[in-house]
Amino acid sequence: MKLLYTITAGNPKNMIKPVLWEVATEIINMIPFACITIIINIIYEYHAKERQELNFNILWIAFSIMIIFFLIIFLCKRKSYRAIVSSAYETSTQGRIKIAEHLRRLPLGFLMSKDSAELGSMIMNDITLIEEASSDILPQLIGGIIVPIIALVGMAFVDWRLSLSMFLGFPISILIIVAISNFQRNLATKHSMAKLEQSNCIEEYLAGIKVIKAYNLTGKNFSKLNQAFYNFMKMSIKQEGLVGPFFLVAVSFIKSGLSFITISGVYLILNKSLTIPIFALFLLIGTRIFDPLSAVITKLPELKYDMIAGERIIHLLNQPKMTGEGSPNNKHNIKFNNVTFGYKKNMVLNNINTEIKEGELTAIVGPSGSGKSTMLRLIARFYDPNDGMITFGNKNLCEINPEKLMNKISMVFQDVYLFEDTIGNNIRYGKNNATQQEIEKAAKKACCHDFIVKLPKGYNTIVGEGGSTLSGGEKQRISIARAILKDAPLVLLDEATSSLDPENELDVQRAINELIKNRTIIMIAHKLRTVVNADKIIVIDNGEIVEEGNHEYLIKKHGLYFKLWNLQMKTRGWKITS
Incomplete structure (x- = not known):
């Protein structure tokens, strides 16, 4: 349950429907092969016992059942695929919204202690890993475990000797996977940290590009970025090179079950304690069991990586929100x-x-x-x-x-941040349902209406991220217009004019005088x-x-x-x- 809880970032219920469909599909998938066994048995008896007539009625019934169940398998696969995909994308969407909403409710101290690249990576990359695990790995993993157990129990009633031989290599595979589990987790954690460090360095490089160019730190001179890239490369190679071979060996032992069935089956047939149709049944069922199991095992390293992403998300969501329910x-x-x-x-x-x-x-x-x-x-x-x-x-x-x-409360900061949106919408953040007339009235009071209407699209002009397409004084006045529109009784001003030139400072001071009236x-x-x-x-x-x-x-x-x-x-x- 802990694995399921972690890999779904605390939303295990979302996986119930996809897993049920996947298991049902895998079980139904065995029925046509049981029909093939019946057909082989009839043909075998006809030739081996030299019967005069071939029972075509049973052959046609078995063949019809095969056709019907192939159609049912197609419908189940389609339903399973839709359930898995919709659940995975729903999980990722809900996860991103949940994290964004939770971040908004956390103390600023916690957010200031985290790199923005780390939080961004968690919302995008970690949730993407959870999405992939939910859609591609987890249903197959659970189906790959449940179906063999059902097959082991069911086939034991047919022939317990071949049933045991089918899974002789399975315990060795489990031992190998368990033995390297901690080692693999350590590597996956280091690989994840190297990836995060690389993201932080990229963000730092882009944010400080002006300084980098001014001091000629481009190219190999910016060694911190180069080192991050090389560290990530080395950890990726190390993870694949050291862990991969162990899982290949584990897969080999899983697939060895088919060899054990063959050896055991031939021995029992020679001793006349096994019929050929039963032997054929085990060979056919074996091919259906070992391939999904092998596919699951090869994806276990990826699952471990996804678990680390899930643990990071759960750790963030467990951070206590700011308290207080009163008004x-x-x-x-x-x-x-x-x-x-x-x-x-x-x-x-x-x-x-x-x-x-x-x-x-x-x-x-x-x-x-x-x-x-x-x-x-x-x-x-x-x-x-x-x-x-x-x-x-x-x-x-x-x-x-x-x-x-x-x-x-309305706040006007020294470092104004404008969103990559229209100027009108940036002012509207002060009051979501504000009309255009209310926005323009606030802009006039903040002394920014005149320069806005001179822009190519006026209030519909898109500003760059952070307000990069506007001057400091223009951004400051837009932030004051936002505060005026909010019309809050308490106004906090954090050095709103400290870094402005005299001309802009005069306009901003006039805007502030409008803002502070009767507050x-x-x-x-x-x-x-x-x-x-x-x-x-x-x-x-x-x-x-x-x-x-x-x-x-x-x-x-x-x-x-x-x-x-x-x-x-x-x-x-x-x-x-x-």
């Missing part, structure tokens, strides 16, 4: 109570206590790496605190359903002049809040904020000299 209330004040948080062993926030009032603009400032973005991610529940509690509307954030919480705003800013009018400024350093207050109060205090403000004021006058 947020209509209050939007946020409070940090002794909050401590770290990424694995690297502590980022230490005993944070602060309150963000509803309807106010609160800014979070501080040196790079001080924990500003982490505070924002905790509010959005991308992570949960290690210690302490964050309340949203006086309700523990961990008790709120993450999806219901995100209905209350609770929490913003991170490096440029302190953008938070001068904030109701409250939280100054954080080394994961601790060192100051709080408005601009005037913090300037008078002459603390860290005063120091950062003076540094930025000095840099505004900098210029390049010869």
Whole structure:
């Protein structure tokens, strides 16, 4: 059962129908050969015992039964094929949807610890392996095991001596397969890891192609990619070369059953303790049993590889989703109570206590790496605190359903990601059922309508993956239009203007001013002049809040904020000299 559960990535029920059809087909497939045995027996008796008449009635009945069952076999094979294929593709489709949905519900910390190539490989390659195992290997494997057992028991009633001789080589084959099982699994695991490393290197190569070209790291100079290719090649050869011969020997012992039947049958016939028709029956049935069994054994290494893929998928699906079933209330004040948080062993926030009032603009400032973005991610529940509690509307954030919480929040990131879709649809992500009029209204408020209508297809213009066909300022304004369209009461701004040129920064600032009207705003800013009018400024350093207050109060205090403000004021006058 564990094998079945693993190889189907936790969906063994999907294989019941295909397996039943495959077993039924294999059993029915033996009936025509039983008819052939009857025909041989009649002809044998006619010649051997020199009977005067040949019983044509029985011959025609046996022949008719053969024709009928060949038709039934065709229909069963067709039904079996459809059941297997539909089940395999349904399993793979359900599996991909299930993984994608599960990933969406996992903490961001888990996702950040995984390479995107690894997760992508799991959704596509691992599920494809499960699909192939479900359609090509598993039904044959189960059928190949059940049918010989039925044949062994059934044929034992005909002649137990030939029945045993038929399976004399079977135990040796099983011993060989069991003996190399762990060795094969280790090789399959290493091969799988080499394949994954190769995928990671390819993705890294493509993502960093600009740097690679700029520093002339193309070709053999980019040794990491070359090494990954060669490692995968070596592991592939090693797996085929070391494991393959053992399975060929196992197949040879399986097929030796036909030789044992022949030797035993001839010996028994010579001793007049076996008739030729019975001998012919065992030879015919033997050919139907050994070929499927041999085919199954040759695919066992592939099955082991598929099991590893299934285990990876099950491990991912067993990762705990973010908890919380409650709904947020209509209050939007946020409070940090002794909050401590770290990424694995690297502590980022230490005993944070602060309150963000509803309807106010609160800014979070501080040196790079001080924990500003982490505070924002905790509010959005991308992570949960290690210690302490964050309340949203006086309700523990961990008790709120993450999806219901995100209905209350709009976010604008510094690094904007646009999907490879139309500009209109990228804005519509803020509200799935938005009309074209609503999209354009949001775009006008975000100061991006004018440049959109100048594009070749306007709102129907396709943007490249990640928004690669647009400038940074254009992408930023589209993301703000998306947030305006969502119309959430709480807005989180993560350094939305820090990397823009002055012209784009002005347009984006106008768009942000539209976004923040009548809402609770929490913003991170490096440029302190953008938070001068904030109701409250939280100054954080080394994961601790060192100051709080408005601009005037913090300037008078002459603390860290005063120091950062003076540094930025000095840099505004900098210029390049010869």
